[in-house]
Amino acid sequence: MRILHTSDWHIGRTFHGHSTLPALRTVLGALAEQVRSHHVDVVIVAGDVFDSAAPAANCYTLLADTLAELRDAGAQVVLTSGNHDSAARLGFLSRFVALAGIHVRTQPLEAADPVTIHDEHGPVHLYGIPFLEPALVRHLWPDTTLRTQAQTLAHVMDLVAADRALRGGRSVAIAHCFAADVEPTPGVEREIRQGTLDVVPLSVFGGHDYVALGHIHGRNTLAEGVRYAGAPLHYSFGEQHKPRGSWLVDLDESGLAGTRWLPLPVPRRLVTLTGTLDDLLSDARFDAETDAWVCAQYTDTTPQPDPMRRLLARFPHCAAVVHQPAERRERDGVSYAARVGATRTDEELVDAFLAHVREGEGASAAEAEIIAETVRGRVAAEVRV
Template sequence: MKILHSSDWHIGRTFHGNSTIAHLGQVLEALVDVVRREQIDVVVVAGDIFDSATPAAESYELLTATLRGIRDAGAQVVLTSGNHDSATRLGFNAGFTGLAGIHIITRQELHDRPISIDDEFGPVHFYGIPYLEPSIVRSAYPGVELRSHEQMLGFAMERVRADLDRRGGRSVVLSHAFIADVPASVGLERDITAGGLDVVPLSTFDGPDYVALGHIHGRARLSERARYSGAPLHYSFSEVGKPRGAWLVHLDADGLDHVDWVDLPVPRELAVLTGDLDDLVIDPALAAHEDQWVSAVLTDVVRPMDAMRRLQKRFPYAAHLEFRPSVVAETTSQSYGQRIAAKSDHEIVQGFLELVRNGVGASEAERRIIDRAIEQRHAQVVETGSVDFDGVGAREVGA
């Protein structure tokens, strides 16, 4: 049996305010092409199908088109809900879609009731463990201590293994969780989390022939039989350079045979560019990034004015900006009163500019403007005995 393992589609997610629907649609079309080309038997999707518990209509439309494409390409589908999904909404009409070969497992009580799909060697049992929040699920199992994700998934896997012992045959488990190769009970002793989920030891999932994991957005091989596929699209600049794709899992008569990686296209690459703004907008070596999502780290000593607009004139898909000056001026612990004590107006303004502009004071042109403003203020004091603070009100001062 050939199984294609994917997860974390996050349909409806935005990328720094930009819709990802069109790009995700391209990637999922490519996934359907893989199903057809490789003659995949089953596609498993391990949670976070949607990015929101209340998906928009266009998100449902993309999911429907993708599932229809997978079925038309000849594969069945088994998917579970993640912590971003509404289990109720995603699982609506699951009883009917299952008749069409699209098996949606979102109800917590179904975690040990497999979807069994046959190949020439007999059945393969697919156990879908939806995202199980202990504080919500524990009421269904009185007398069982379910305070952590480790305890919750440990309980679920004990039931899965018991069911599998009765049935026999090969098995695949889908789970949306933060799994790591750590000692048992570490999650109770230390606060280790990812995306709001507590760590669960890899040993919790001993038994099945393959464990298809979701939640981590980068591909990861925890063992030969337990892997994260990662998200099919880049959703963060922290994922620069990380491949996008899915795992192609081959089962033979005895269980897991081997696993291959299948690349999926990246509609728009990510780039993180570092340097002074003036250099970034003219450097010919950066031309290759002009059609990419760009995150710029500006090293200018003084924060440039209108930086994003200037960046986007060259890099239309600049989406993120960070100011990280190459030189940082020393700061002082003095109070404002101490800093201006016995200083002239010119010195006070100069000191303020140095404070807010990383040690850089007024330019020659700015000094001329400051001189005129101070001269006008002094003239006003001499003439009227007061200073007009531009609508804030007049304040009496000594002549």
């Protein structure tokens, strides 16, 4: 059996205010082509199909179109709900779409009831485990202590193990969680908390021929048969250097026979550019980045006027601007009140204000001239009055 492992589609997520649906449609179309060209039997989507519990109508359209493409390409689909999905909405009509080869698993009590698909070597049992939030599922097993996700997933995997022992044959587990030994992408996997509350040890996944994980947006291999595929699209600049793709997984009569990474296209590259604002606006070394999504980090000591508008003139897809001074002045400990109290003239008062709000940098020579002219004009007006 040949399996394609993907996850974290996050249909509906925006990128710095921009819709990602057109780009995601391109990438998911390429995923369907992988299914066709590699003769994939089963596509696994390990959670976070949508980005929110109440996605917009066009998100459902993209999902329906993609699932139809995957089926047309020859694969059955097994997908589970992640922490971003509404299990009820995603699982609506799941019994009916299963008749068409689309198996949607969103109910915790169904985790030990696998989707069984046969190949020439016999059955393969695919256990789709939805995201398990302890506070929301502990009432299902009132006699078991379920305070952490590790406890909850371990309990459900024990139920899966008992079912697998009765059925025999090969098996695949699908889970959406933060497994041990993986570092999250800052600002991306937003619900991951550092500590032990959400960390699931690898030991709970023992016994399966392959474990398809979701939740982490970067490709990761925790063991030969335990892997994250990551998201198919870059959703933050923190992900820009992480490859996008899917895992091609082969099972033979004895279990896992091999895995291979299949890259997916990146519709628009993400780059982070660093330099003074003048350099970013004019330096030839940035010419190749005009068609990329740009995060501009300008290093001027003081904030510059209207940087986003100016940068968009050169980089039409500039999505973020960050003021990142090359050097930060050490605070002298003087309060604003003390700084203002030491001034004797209006020009000194304005200069003290500028130094206080601009990392210690007072008025430049040109600014000082403008300030002096303004003060002289005000004084002349008062004299006339």
